[in-house]
Amino acid sequence: MGIAAGKKGIIFGVANDHSLAWYCAQALHSQGAELAFTYQGEALERRIKPLAEEVGSPFVEPCDLSDDDQIDRVFTKLNRLWGEIDFVIHAVAFADKKDLEGHFVDTSRAGFQLALDVSAYTLTAVARRAAQMMTSGGSIVTLTYYGAEKVVPHYNVMGVAKAALEASVRYLAADLGEKNIRVNAISAGPVRTLAAMGISGFREMLKLVEVKAPLKRNVQGQEVGNTALYFVSDLSSAVTGEVVHVDCGYSILGM
Numbered sequence: 001m002g003i004a005a006g007k008k009g010i011i012f013g014v015a016n017d018h019s020l021a022w023y024c025a026q027a028l029h030s031q032g033a034e035l036a037f038t039y040q041g042e043a044l045e046r047r048i049k050p051l052a053e054e055v056g057s058p059f060v061e062p063c064d065l066s067d068d069d070q071i072d073r074v075f076t077k078l079n080r081l082w083g084e085i086d087f088v089i090h091a092v093a094f095a096d097k098k099d100l101e102g103h104f105v106d107t108s109r110a111g112f113q114l115a116l117d118v119s120a121y122t123l124t125a126v127a128r129r130a131a132q133m134m135t136s137g138g139s140i141v142t143l144t145y146y147g148a149e150k151v152v153p154h155y156n157v158m159g160v161a162k163a164a165l166e167a168s169v170r171y172l173a174a175d176l177g178e179k180n181i182r183v184n185a186i187s188a189g190p191v192r193t194l195a196a197m198g199i200s201g202f203r204e205m206l207k208l209v210e211v212k213a214p215l216k217r218n219v220q221g222q223e224v225g226n227t228a229l230y231f232v233s234d235l236s237s238a239v240t241g242e243v244v245h246v247d248c249g250y251s252i253l254g255m
């Protein structure tokens with residue numbers, strides 16, 4: 001029996017086997033959780049289906065989280081399958097590539113709206129629907145980054161979106177606490193993924209962490225997955241509204 005045995009949940013944001021969402025899926029599966037997945041776009045379907053099969057998932061559906069109808073459709077189907085869920089992993093973010101280079105001051109209205117909608121608002125959109133299925137309490141986990149707290153070169157509008165996401169975690173935790181639904185964020189150090197490689201200067205960020213972080217290395221995807229497992233499991237039963245840094249200590253340096 002694993003520490004997630006008997007728990008069922010849905011994971012948003014697996015693009016491939018390097019995705020942080022996939023590391024979360026593997027950690028949860030290894031400890032007995034049952035998993036549902038969504039993907040965005042037909043191109044991803046071919047990559048996600050074999051991964052979902054690897055962890056015995058009975059549910060793999062398309063869902064663009066910027067579309068409320070698609071979110072409703074996914075939760076209606078999930079409700080039909082399981083009736084109740086215990087957790088959500090939200091590992092989704094997007095910004096126009098041109099807004100992740102140059103200066104934040106040049107962010108357009110459209111670029112700002114897009115980044116904030118996909119990277120921050122979608123957590124609330126998902127949490128509202130998921131809460132209706134969390135009849136025995138639950139755990140909602142999202143992924144954030146240090147660029148929400150401090151200025152990180154090129155992270156720009158995504159830093160502003162992550163700040164909104166982290167504030168959303170606290171407001172959602174306050175709203176949903178009386179239903180015993182916990183909401184937390186993992187602030188992960190840089191990990192080589194599709195989304196991360198779109199940020200200008202990402203390789204330099206990896207090198208800097210290796211030199212400066214107290215643990216003198218970068219975080220592994222598995223360590224992010226293990227933290228999601230902690231948040232989903234009852235080991236974290238009194239923890240909500242938190243942003244936990246999983247970054248080899250980099251964020252304590254204040255620079």
Ligand code: NAP
Binds near residue numbers: 194
């Ligand atoms: P990833 O593998 O590229 O995952 C990002 C996911 O977001 C992809 O599956 C992507 O699908 C999905 N997505 C984007 N727009 C969407 C939409 N409208 N609807 C549904 N899904 C959408 O990269 P990742 O690094 O694992 O990112 C996961 C989360 O971790 C993000 O919130 C990211 O900001 C956060 N994070 C990453 C790092 C890092 O260094 N990697 C550090 C801290 C936090 P498409 O590929 O189809 O767009």
